[in-house]
Amino acid sequence: MTIGVLKEPSFESRVSLLPEAVTSLVKKGHELLVESGAGLRAFASDEHYRQAGARIVSRTEIMTAAIVLGIHPAEDITSGLPSGTVLVGVYQPLYQFLRMKQWAEAGLTCFSLDMLPRTTRAQSMDVLSSQANIAGYKSVLLAAFTYSRYFPMFMTAAGSIAPARLLILGAGVAGLQAVATARRLGAVVEVFDTRPAVKEEVMSLGAKFVEVEGAADASKAGGYAVEQSEDFKKRQEQKIAESIAKADIVITTAQIPGKPAPQLVSSGMISSMRMGSVIIDLAAATGGNTELTRNNETVVTEGVTIIGNSNLAADMPSDASKLYGKNIVNFLQLITNKESALHLNWEDDLVKGSCICHGNELVNERIKALL
Structure with missing residues (x-):
């Protein structure tokens, strides 16, 4: 052949x-x-x-x-x-x-x-997972490079530096790798996902899982997000807003096959972040998870840097x-x-x-x- x-x-x-x-x-x-x-x-x-x-x-x-x-x-x-x-x-x-x-x-x-069906037998051929793993790793390094402060806590003679607070939206392959990498760099990490089943994995990596009750079943979605009810979206929005207001770094990974990426982060939420904060949007190619994301562009608004890049694996x-x-x-x-x-x-x-x-x-x- x-x-x-x-x-x-x-x-x-x-x-x-x-x-x-x-x-x-x-x-x-x-x-x-x-x-x-x-x-x-x-x-x-x-x-x-x-x-x-x-x-x-x-x-x-x-x-x-x-x-x-x-x-x-x-x-x-x-x-x-x-x-x-x-x-x-x-x-x-x-x-x-x-x-x-x-x-x-x-x-x-x-x-x-x-x-490819996301089955155990398909794992050796699963290009989405192999490339998402790299993207999750690279997203944290890109955030650390862009962020104006340290990731880990430092105690020095000149004073103490608090650790960076990082929020990850979506605990799929990319999200979990981002958790592991951010924890190795010393950040305090919170993770939001609509699938309660990933809570144990998130916590095993040393991150806190932000839970919202009543999510639609995503067990057959192959690791992707699924459409949620309006009531759940309202409660989800409130939880995310609370976490984003405290976050220095946000990495978003949520996508729905064949549909625009769910918009999880509003411009109002971004305004609540302190100047110098960074958002890395891995769902940029399908519209992005934030209201201000532009694919393959870096947008700075009110001192917050938003990087839209769905092809981070190509950086390695x-x-x-x-x-x-x-x-x-x-x-x-x-x-x-x-x-x-x-x-x-x-x-x-x-x-x-x-x-x-x-x-x-x-x-x-x-x-x-x-x-």
Whole structure:
């Protein structure tokens, strides 16, 4: 099976496969084509890929591969790929459903790994979790860099410094990693989440869990937030407002698949924070969790810095690409057989769940519903 690795757009520093992942696929009998310069921003040169067994080719030749890997949906894919080509990446089909329709009409088979069912069996292929882990870690480092004061408590001859107070909204993979990192840096951490089930995890990391009674059941939402009742939203807003008024750093991570991110932080709440405080919004790409978030922008209002960035994993391209590539290798084992040929088992819930289009048709029910 010929597998092609595309060079990502200019805003993305990660790559689908690092040379070590290429080596493992070559050993399984696959032929690897890598677009020239694809790994440079992840500190992998073309020579590293050659040594791993790949051929360095042009973008045009990449389009001849049976399976094409690209983290983001490239603009030239529809016109450049022949019918029957398999695409594997993170294509956000719940937001890019019109593009998915175009790909179906072009005869492409698309697997979007952000649509994998969040099951135990899928953990080795779960790109959302592997990248969210990095984003949670990086969000705290970015906050510490931006914040004008210390994170830990210091007692010096010149006086004592109180520890930073940090509030994290959402205790998914990113939120829990943010808790662990902030605690290691010495901050006092509070966490809000609508899922009572995460309380024990939060407390085991040394943080306080802010609880609001009466949340809708989110046990089947795959780690995401779910829509809540108006009564719950009012009580939630009051609790968050109380915590934000005392917080120096706020990291927000709450998202709902296929819908705008829930707006949890109002401009009034932001006004209650002291000057020099910092908000890192990881849900910026889907509208943000604060009223003032702007995606890929830094906004300063009344002395409070609001950073909207949903792609923080790309700030650590080496490890992010390593983990992403391992997820990809595991997924490719699912859709190929021992002879390294394509084998799509539609009885497999992971294959079926992550497939968006095949055979000139949209096959994912959620995407078809959006159209």
